[in-house]
Amino acid sequence: MALPYSQSALGMRSSEIRRIMKLAGDPSLISFAGGSPGTSLLPAEIVDGLYGGMSTQAKQVAMQYGATDGFPPLLAEIKKYLGSKNISLEGQELIVTTGAQQAINLVAKVFLDPGDVVVTEYPSFIGALAAFKSYGAETVGVAMDDGGIIIEDLLEMLDKMGKKAKILYLTPYFHNPAGIIYSAGRKRKLLDALGGRDIILLEDDPYGELYFDAADKELTAPMKAMPNHAVQICYAGSFAKIFSPGMRLGWLCAASEIIDKCQLAKQSMDACSPTFTQALAAERLSKGKMPAHVETLRAAYKRRAETMLKSLKEHMPSGVGWTTPKGGFYIWVTLPNRMDASEVFQKAFDGGAAFVVGCAFAPAGKKNDCLRLAFSNTPEEKIGLGIEIVANAVKAFIR
Numbered sequence: 001m002a003l004p005y006s007q008s009a010l011g012m013r014s015s016e017i018r019r020i021m022k023l024a025g026d027p028s029l030i031s032f033a034g035g036s037p038g039t040s041l042l043p044a045e046i047v048d049g050l051y052g053g054m055s056t057q058a059k060q061v062a063m064q065y066g067a068t069d070g071f072p073p074l075l076a077e078i079k080k081y082l083g084s085k086n087i088s089l090e091g092q093e094l095i096v097t098t099g100a101q102q103a104i105n106l107v108a109k110v111f112l113d114p115g116d117v118v119v120t121e122y123p124s125f126i127g128a129l130a131a132f133k134s135y136g137a138e139t140v141g142v143a144m145d146d147g148g149i150i151i152e153d154l155l156e157m158l159d160k161m162g163k164k165a166k167i168l169y170l171t172p173y174f175h176n177p178a179g180i181i182y183s184a185g186r187k188r189k190l191l192d193a194l195g196g197r198d199i200i201l202l203e204d205d206p207y208g209e210l211y212f213d214a215a216d217k218e219l220t221a222p223m224k225a226m227p228n229h230a231v232q233i234c235y236a237g238s239f240a241k242i243f244s245p246g247m248r249l250g251w252l253c254a255a256s257e258i259i260d261k262c263q264l265a266k267q268s269m270d271a272c273s274p275t276f277t278q279a280l281a282a283e284r285l286s287k288g289k290m291p292a293h294v295e296t297l298r299a300a301y302k303r304r305a306e307t308m309l310k311s312l313k314e315h316m317p318s319g320v321g322w323t324t325p326k327g328g329f330y331i332w333v334t335l336p337n338r339m340d341a342s343e344v345f346q347k348a349f350d351g352g353a354a355f356v357v358g359c360a361f362a363p364a365g366k367k368n369d370c371l372r373l374a375f376s377n378t379p380e381e382k383i384g385l386g387i388e389i390v391a392n393a394v395k396a397f398i399r
């Protein structure tokens with residue numbers, strides 16, 4: 001019998017994410033594929049202590065269903081955190097989500113009809129592209145430079161498009177996959193340019209806390225916190241990269257009216273995010289221990305990034321370019337002479353290393369002369385060898 005799939009299921013493509021996660025978990029490979037935090041950096045012992053320290057009653061509350069908008073003590077802690085980032089909650093509300101992925105999905109669900117247009121950076125986060133496409137939206141990409149999305153190109157695209165774009169999706173802080181961070185000037189100019197254009201800005205910020213040097217902290221100030229603009233900003237965050245992705249916790253802060261709709265949408269998805277992990281996260285935050293852990297992460301990821309950059313310099317042939325991240329998990333590599341990243345991938349894979357090919361991050365089209373290297377979950381001592389394997393694969397295609 002032909003199974004009666006929905007149009008949306010029929011439109012789903014074999015997920016690059018599934019392939020990446022599989023590769024990321026293969027112990028025989030040196031994998032720069034998954035965008036996962038370092039496994040050895042996950043604070044397992046801290047979680048033991050948090051749970052052990054809870055009363056029986058608190059544990060039972062944690063094991064119950066919870067409110068759709070989130071576990072109140074966690075909501076209170078996230079509000080405090082947003083306050084520390086100068087995000088005003090006037091006219092705004094907050095919802096805890098099952099990862100930032102669900103925050104993106106909720107925004108897509110409440111705003112998108114089939115055929116609507118979402119503008120993203122080029123390249124852009126695969127999970128967001130998949131979410132937009134699952135509602136039948138068309139995704140179009142705008143190029144970036146080192147300071148963020150190119151505003152002139154964005155405005156030209158918005159002006160010449162036959163339809164009005166509903167959402168602009170951006171990852172301004174330690175971009176996945178490009179590794180860059182927006183300059184302060186670009187953010188201001190962007191908000192000024194978007195004012196009055198009637199487009200929702202979805203500002204996705206799961207990596208902002210992971211700057212390598214304290215001097216760069218101010219670059220991570222969200223657009224959501226900027227004064228004097230007329231842009232409707234939905235701001236998404238996550239505990240995945242600073243605590244644990246397995247907890248599946250993120251949040252969305254947006255106008256109260258939007259959060260109301262998101263609550264309705266979430267009720268039919270999962271009713272509430274796991275109370276269990278929300279309770280643990282709330283405990284952790286209320287004890288004020290998060291900053292010290294994040295500081296450890298910054299130092300560890302900085303060392304991994306530096307090791308990878310050094311190895312790239314040592315092994316890559318001339319003509320290959322790459323970004324130099326100031327934080328986050330990723331380096332974006334541009335291959336010479338329109339080389340095909342899929343061919344390089346196969347060669348590297350045969351040699352024992354993996355990465356993600358650039359076309360996986362393309363909002364539309366199949367340009368494939370770039371690749372993403374994640375340094376986050378590879379021990380420093382393996383990074384050099386892995387990069388040497390990738391570089392040898394690149395050299396094999398230099399004509």
Ligand SMILES: Cc1ncc(COP(=O)(O)O)c(C=O)c1O
Pocket residue numbers: 035098099100101102125127171176204206237238239240245249250
């Ligand atoms: C840019 C971006 N947004 C959202 C997510 C999803 O995060 P979460 O694990 O909180 O769902 C990721 C995960 O890699 C990401 O890179």
